[in-house]
Amino acid sequence: MRRFARRVWALAAKEVRHVLRDPRTLYLALGMPVVMLLLFGYGVSFDLEHLPVAFVDLDRSASSRALRRRFTANDQLDDAGTLATTAEAERTLVAGEAIAALVIPEGFEADLRRGRDVDLQLLLDGADNNSAVQAQAKAETAARVLGLSLATRVAGDASPPIATRSWTRFNPESRSAVFLVPGITAYVLAIVAVLLTALTVSREWERGSMAQLFATPVGRLEIVLGKLLPYLVLGTLVVLLVLAVGTWVFDVPFRGSPFALAVLSVLFIAGMLGQGLLVSVVARNQMVATQVATLSSMLPSMLLSGFVFPIQNMPQVLQWITVVIPARYFVEGLRGVLLRGNDLSLLWPQAAALTAFALVMVVASTARFRRTIA
Amino acid sequence: MSERVIEVRGLRKQFGGFVAVRDVSFHVEKGEIFGYLGANGAGKSTTIRMLCGLLPPTAGRATVAGHDVTDAPHRVKSSIGYMSQKFSLYLDLTAAHNLEFFGGIYGLRGKALRRATDAVVERTGLDEHRGATTGALPGGIRQRLALACALIHEPRIVFLDEPTAGVDPASRRDFWRLIRELARDGTTVFVTTHYMDEAEYCARIGLMVDGALVALDTPDALKARFVPGESLAVEGRALHLGTDAVRALPRVLAAEPFGARLHVRFEDGHTDREAMERCLRAAGARVDRVEPVEASLEDVFLAVVGGAAEEAA
Numbered sequence: 175m176r177r178f179a180r181r182v183w184a185l186a187a188k189e190v191r192h193v194l195r196d197p198r199t200l201y202l203a204l205g206m207p208v209v210m211l212l213l214f215g216y217g218v219s220f221d222l223e224h225l226p227v228a229f230v231d232l233d234r235s236a237s238s239r240a241l242r243r244r245f246t247a248n249d250q251l252d253d254a255g256t257l258a259t260t261a262e263a264e265r266t267l268v269a270g271e272a273i274a275a276l277v278i279p280e281g282f283e284a285d286l287r288r289g290r291d292v293d294l295q296l297l298l299d300g301a302d303n304n305s306a307v308q309a310q311a312k313a314e315t316a317a318r319v320l321g322l323s324l325a326t327r328v329a330g331d332a333s334p335p336i337a338t339r340s341w342t343r344f345n346p347e348s349r350s351a352v353f354l355v356p357g358i359t360a361y362v363l364a365i366v367a368v369l370l371t372a373l374t375v376s377r378e379w380e381r382g383s384m385a386q387l388f389a390t391p392v393g394r395l396e397i398v399l400g401k402l403l404p405y406l407v408l409g410t411l412v413v414l415l416v417l418a419v420g421t422w423v424f425d426v427p428f429r430g431s432p433f434a435l436a437v438l439s440v441l442f443i444a445g446m447l448g449q450g451l452l453v454s455v456v457a458r459n460q461m462v463a464t465q466v467a468t469l470s471s472m473l474p475s476m477l478l479s480g481f482v483f484p485i486q487n488m489p490q491v492l493q494w495i496t497v498v499i500p501a502r503y504f505v506e507g508l509r510g511v512l513l514r515g516n517d518l519s520l521l522w523p524q525a526a527a528l529t530a531f532a533l534v535m536v537v538a539s540t541a542r543f544r545r546t547i548a
Numbered sequence: 549m550s551e552r553v554i555e556v557r558g559l560r561k562q563f564g565g566f567v568a569v570r571d572v573s574f575h576v577e578k579g580e581i582f583g584y585l586g587a588n589g590a591g592k593s594t595t596i597r598m599l600c601g602l603l604p605p606t607a608g609r610a611t612v613a614g615h616d617v618t619d620a621p622h623r624v625k626s627s628i629g630y631m632s633q634k635f636s637l638y639l640d641l642t643a644a645h646n647l648e649f650f651g652g653i654y655g656l657r658g659k660a661l662r663r664a665t666d667a668v669v670e671r672t673g674l675d676e677h678r679g680a681t682t683g684a685l686p687g688g689i690r691q692r693l694a695l696a697c698a699l700i701h702e703p704r705i706v707f708l709d710e711p712t713a714g715v716d717p718a719s720r721r722d723f724w725r726l727i728r729e730l731a732r733d734g735t736t737v738f739v740t741t742h743y744m745d746e747a748e749y750c751a752r753i754g755l756m757v758d759g760a761l762v763a764l765d766t767p768d769a770l771k772a773r774f775v776p777g778e779s780l781a782v783e784g785r786a787l788h789l790g791t792d793a794v795r796a797l798p799r800v801l802a803a804e805p806f807g808a809r810l811h812v813r814f815e816d817g818h819t820d821r822e823a824m825e826r827c828l829r830a831a832g833a834r835v836d837r838v839e840p841v842e843a844s845l846e847d848v849f850l851a852v853v854g855g856a857a858e859e860a861a
Binding site for chain 2: 177180181183184185187188191192195196381382383385386387388389390391392393
């Protein structure tokens with residue numbers, strides 16, 4: 175057992191030396207996630223600003239003008255002009271000159287004064303669904319601030335106007351960064367972690383040093399652990415860095431248990447490093463290993479983790495597949511800890527799933543490691 | 549009676565239908581330099597890999613340092629040092645890092661590791677290169693470093709697979725001085741090579757042809773057996789004109805061009821220099837100098853490989 179620990183230690187120390195003597199690994203591990211987070215955080219935003227909204231002001235009162243100013247006070251909605259009738263508003267939407275039109279009914283000011291309920295009507299361009307939903311959310315927020323309810327009708331849609339009252343908890347401003355940063359974190363960590371180990375083992379195969387290692391009393395599990403542990407430490411640093419950037423640059427809240435975050439992060443990284451090892455053990459060649467590692471980490475953690483596409487909206491078959499995608503549990507865990515303020519008493523199923531994945535990866539790469547060389 | 553540290557009986561390795569090593573049997577004694585000679589692909593490396601516990605034999609048994617290579621490869625690995633054909637240290641690390649790493653792998657650390665490192669660095673004369681990046685070291689020094697890494701745990705046996713391939717002659721000579729010192733101090737050295745001049749340093753030599761061990765003995769005994777008789781080396785001009793005629797002379801065993809010279813071998817005690825010179829001149833060649841030469845292992849190798857080829861045909 176002592177010899178086992180010593181050999182693992184020797185392997186880990188050697189791995190650390192490799193990293194310290196070739197800072198490119200550090201650039202890859204620390205720089206790439208931050209760059210990707212910034213690119214995604216700023217680039218892939220579902221937030222839309224300056225949505226053109228036209229107004230049909232049938233009241234023409236001081237209150238209606240105040241309402242209008244209120245709607246366009248920030249940069250989210252822009253005033254696209256005044257229209258005389260609802261029919262004209264519909265034409266504007268059809269022409270694509272505005273994404274939405276707000277109809278302020280006659281008697282708006284009078285009703286307000288008498289303390290009656292006032293219903294505003296919002297017409298939306300359903301052709302650009304994402305913008306329409308955003309405009310609706312923003313209009314609703316603005317209306318709610320004024321204590322008004324909003325009736326929405328999608329242009330060209332036969333359904334009657336529906337008064338919606340929604341309240342988005344945990345992300346009241348519906349900022350997509352808050353929602354995306356946990357997903358991006360899982361995504362970039364998955365790629366970086368898998369790449370780190372995928373290259374280290376295949377490099378040893380290519381250089382012939384693996385053959386030399388096999389002539390020593392080193393065991394397969396010792397090699398796997400010796401490769402895993404140093405990168406686990408590095409990976410944990412990457413998590414801290416990415417979350418620090420996420421909270422500072424993108425104002426993502428951190429409401430939950432730091433311990434839960436640490437546990438989930440370490441488990442997730444262990445699993446992804448294990449996946450990289452498995453790729454490396456099977457591929458034996460740096461070129462193949464890089465490609466397999468990138469594809470096998472990028473696609474599932476992007477498409478099947480719930481980062482971009484909600485899992486409950488996927489076809490049933492894909493939903494089953496997501497059960498074995500570790501990024502799914504990490505995204506759930508991160509959203510839980512960061513946004514909902516959860517701790518492990520709620521997130522233990524995610525922790526358990528990540529543990530299982532990490533163990534399977536370590537066992538599989540150890541088992542696939544052939545000590546013999548032909 | 550001397551101690552047998554390697555004992556091989558009927559060792560065989562088959563890859564599919566291809567027999568890489570064909571039922572080989574031999575033993576190596578403690579402190580011996582045992583040379584393994586053969587052309588590329590003759591099965592030298594495969595044999596070494598089986599003896600190091602890297603490759604399980606298809607049939608036969610081998611014990612190394614008292615451990616069976618099939619049943620206890622782990623124990624075998626702990627008691628041997630191995631230097632592979634391809635240079636396989638970490639080029640991005642310094643010489644000292646490599647030594648420290650291999651020491652750690654064999655369970656050394658702290659003071660014991662430092663002592664072992666110092667000892668092996670002194671033995672291989674690497675002190676001034678300790679801090680140098682391995683990739684920046686010249687070939688000869690790299691080979692010494694690889695040897696140092698294989699020796700760090702003071703193994704009883706070292707396996708060197710073509711240790712001097714691609715190294716300049718001066719470095720090769722230094723390297724062999726190290727190997728002889730090692731053997732003198734009691735370490736058993738099992739070495740493969742295709743340099744015939746190096747093979748002369750070995751106490752005993754095994755000759756491999758197509759996976760089979762066709763001869764095994766001391767260099768002198770091999771020469772006496774495969775290249776018997778006395779040889780003369782002839783210098784001159786147009787010697788090739790008379791080669792066939794010389795071969796036809798009685799008591800002449802062989803006449804082979806050797807570089808610019810002609811080597812003529814007679815049966816023991818029947819060297820007839822006059823007859824040979826007459827014969828050459830009659831054929832139109834000019835003879836400038838004639839001197840006796842020792843048979844070399846190269847002659848042995850050519851004789852053995854030629855003999856094996858004839859048997860096969």
